[in-house]
Amino acid sequence: MLGRLNHVAIAVPDLDAATALYRDTLGASVSQPQALQEHGVTVVFVDVGNTKIELLQPLGEGSPIAAFLEKNPAGGMHHVCYEVDDIIAARDRLKAGGARVLGDGNPKTGAHGKPVLFLHPKDLFGTLVELEQA
Ligand SMILES: CC[C@@H](C(=O)O)C(=O)SCCNC(=O)CCNC(=O)[C@H](O)C(C)(C)COP(=O)(O)OP(=O)(O)OC[C@H]1O[C@@H](n2cnc3c(N)ncnc32)[C@H](O)[C@@H]1OP(=O)(O)O
Numbered sequence: 001m002l003g004r005l006n007h008v009a010i011a012v013p014d015l016d017a018a019t020a021l022y023r024d025t026l027g028a029s030v031s032q033p034q035a036l037q038e039h040g041v042t043v044v045f046v047d048v049g050n051t052k053i054e055l056l057q058p059l060g061e062g063s064p065i066a067a068f069l070e071k072n073p074a075g076g077m078h079h080v081c082y083e084v085d086d087i088i089a090a091r092d093r094l095k096a097g098g099a100r101v102l103g104d105g106n107p108k109t110g111a112h113g114k115p116v117l118f119l120h121p122k123d124l125f126g127t128l129v130e131l132e133q134a
């Protein structure tokens with residue numbers, strides 16, 4: 001059921017500054033920014049070979065990461081994203097095990113154009129987990 005680690009996400013207060021550090025100081029390959037209104041974030045992906053680092057900043061009012069950045073003004077590790085071969089089956093198994101699926105419970109299209117969903121951090125050992133359909 002559980003596939004590879006698709007990305008580790010870091011919420012940042014200034015996406016341009018974070019992009020410059022990863023691209024210019026660390027010499028990494030960084031994608032162009034994607035403004036994702038439906039997710040309330042703007043993201044870039046840093047290619048680190050075996051997975052990606054997703055750098056994200058709030059977009060618009062009511063961003064789901066706004067409170068996180070208020071608590072962590074310098075930024076911080078925000079979520080991990082695992083690939084699954086069947087996101088609906090994975091969701092239903094996790095729900096059956098008592099995990100809360102965030103939002104309306106149905107997958108939304110993520111930054112890679114694939115279905116994604118999120119599970120409440122308190123049900124996944126204090127870690128916000130995103131699942132992405134492989
Ligand atoms: C780019 C698209 C997509 C992709 O394809 O990759 C994305 O990654 S979009 C990323 C942004 N979207 C989301 O994060 C959606 C899911 N997140 C949420 O719905 C909310 O962030 C949240 C998880 C419900 C938290 O919202 P918040 O406003 O912070 O609510 P609370 O203050 O009530 O938090 C509840 C509880 O959870 C703790 N918390 C919050 N965020 C995290 C986190 N990232 N990791 C671990 N724990 C987290 C928070 O501290 C509260 O705990 P207590 O303080 O102990 O009560």
Ligand SMILES: [Co+2]
Nearest residue numbers: 009054081130
């Ligand atoms: Co993500």
